[in-house]
Amino acid sequence: xxxxxxxxxxxxxxxxxxxxxxxxxxxxxxxxxxxxxxxxxxxxxxxxxxxxxxxxxxxxxxxxxxxxxxxxxxxxxxxxxxxxxxxxxxxxxxxxxxxxxxxxxxxxxxxxxxxxxxxxxxxxxxxxxxxxxxxxxxxxxxxxxxxxxxxxxxxxxxxxxxxxxxxxxxxxxxxxxxxxxxxxxxxxxxxxxxxxxxxxxxx
Ligand SMILES: C[S@@+](CC[C@H](N)C(=O)[O-])C[C@H]1O[C@@H](n2cnc3c(N)ncnc32)[C@H](O)[C@@H]1O
Numbered sequence: 327x328x329x330x331x332x333x334x335x336x337x338x339x340x341x342x343x344x345x346x347x348x349x350x351x352x353x354x355x356x357x358x359x360x361x362x363x364x365x366x367x368x369x370x371x372x373x374x375x376x377x378x379x380x381x382x383x384x385x386x387x388x389x390x391x392x393x394x395x396x397x398x399x400x401x402x403x404x405x406x407x408x409x410x411x412x413x414x415x416x417x418x419x420x421x422x423x424x425x426x427x428x429x430x431x432x433x434x435x436x437x438x439x440x441x442x443x444x445x446x447x448x449x450x451x452x453x454x455x456x457x458x459x460x461x462x463x464x465x466x467x468x469x470x471x472x473x474x475x476x477x478x479x480x481x482x483x484x485x486x487x488x489x490x491x492x493x494x495x496x497x498x499x500x501x502x503x504x505x506x507x508x509x510x511x512x513x514x515x516x517x518x519x520x521x522x523x524x525x526x527x528x529x
Pocket of ligand 1: 370373395399416418419444461
């Protein structure tokens with residue numbers, strides 16, 4: 327697939343890397359973003375909200391998935407905050423994967439963050455935590471397929487935190503996940519953003 331969409335496998339727009347500041351109360355670094363990836367010149371507001379407001383990682387969170395990593399802000403912040411974690415950063419967009427790998431190296435986390443295409447995660451890997459600003463714009467069927475692929479890989483006590491804009495369908499996504507058997511709670515809500523906490527249910 328070749329397209330200008332940020333979720334294309336191989337973005338057709340020319341590369342123009344640029345620095346982006348990730349400035350949170352506890353973590354601050356300058357990473358690199360690029361055209362053809364999501365939020366190409368700044369830390370997305372929803373991603374920032376997720377990084378500020380999702381419950382902190384604990385010692386029990388050993389394996390973490392950044393689902394749809396883009397240029398890698400979630401993976402890099404998780405690695406910096408929780409050096410005991412193994413972080414999987416997954417994206418279909420090749421340029422995004424290169425950027426995440428480059429950004430991981432720039433903060434000294436190249437051994438902690440494994441950056442792969444979706445098929446690159448071994449089948450037996452399970453996640454204690456999934457953090458994601460999911461690609462809502464791929465459309466409902468594709469989004470549901472994406473979540474149906476990754477949420478079943480949560481550990482029984484694991485959970486996912488997804489940030490979704492209200493106007494992009496956070497409430498209908500929550501309802502769909504509940505119908506699919508997951509426990510879903512809206513744990514934070516601000517300025518049009520919602521954080522959904524998703525837990526494996528009785529399925
Ligand atoms: C909303 S962006 C979030 C990017 C990054 N996590 C951030 O917060 O800036 C969603 C990402 O999901 C990726 N994506 C789309 N479809 C995907 C799929 N089937 N599997 C994995 N990643 C996918 C897109 O390429 C995009 O980078």
